[in-house]
Amino acid sequence: AQTVTQSQPEMSVQEAETVTLSCTYDTSESDYYLFWYKQPPSRQMILVIRQEAYKQQNATENRFSVNFQKAAKSFSLKISDSQLGDAAMYFCAYRPSYGNKLVFGAGTILRVKS
Amino acid sequence: DGGITQSPKYLFRKEGQNVTLSCEQNLNHDAMYWYRQDPGQGLRLIYYSQIVNDFQKGDIAEGYSVSREKKESFPLTVTSAQKNPTAFYLCASRRSGTSDSYEQYFGPGTRLTVT
16 A cells, blocks of 8 residues: 655744755555645645656746655655745645545644744 | 535534535536545545546545535535544545646535534
8 A cells, every 4th residue: 555654743944944844655656646735724725736756857836846756755845935824734645647546644734933 | 716615614513413514616527535634644535436426435434425416516424423523524626537637626624523
């Protein structure tokens, strides 16, 4: 069974600084998708960024980028120039290419200090 | 505006009562999902449906039931058989058969409290 592990229950970052959230996963599949979702205090789940496993280039969305290491099964999220609005719970998730189910990690709470 | 609605936002029930959580989407998505979220845990899949009149159990289906009579609606019933029903419930949907098929969109959630 596929599993997703987020080893950091909580992280803190100073406003305008950079922070990296860790995620590792376990799968025997070669083709799959990886996601980072953000859940702010409103509890609305918002897609931050996604990565297709067949793409070697790391995905980037404005201040958010990933470091995808397929061999190591690692998928970390880097947030640059952190803002107060980035404070949220962040979930890493995995889905095989031909599957329907998302498998989520336990989440990392990110606190942003002003 | 297209999106997913879940109602109500907060729901309170007495133990032993069945309760139905609503999920409606106007995104014309084929697939719909129900997740449960507990403190300190990620989202766990309860049920999902890929097409109308068809649905499959997820990882924690015991004590729950669903129906999919219309494409836009996927209600979840929490039965009295669910031992720990108090949780936050999230509904999601996904379009299939297109290049965006891999992204799930989420509703705002329903907080269910059973006492």
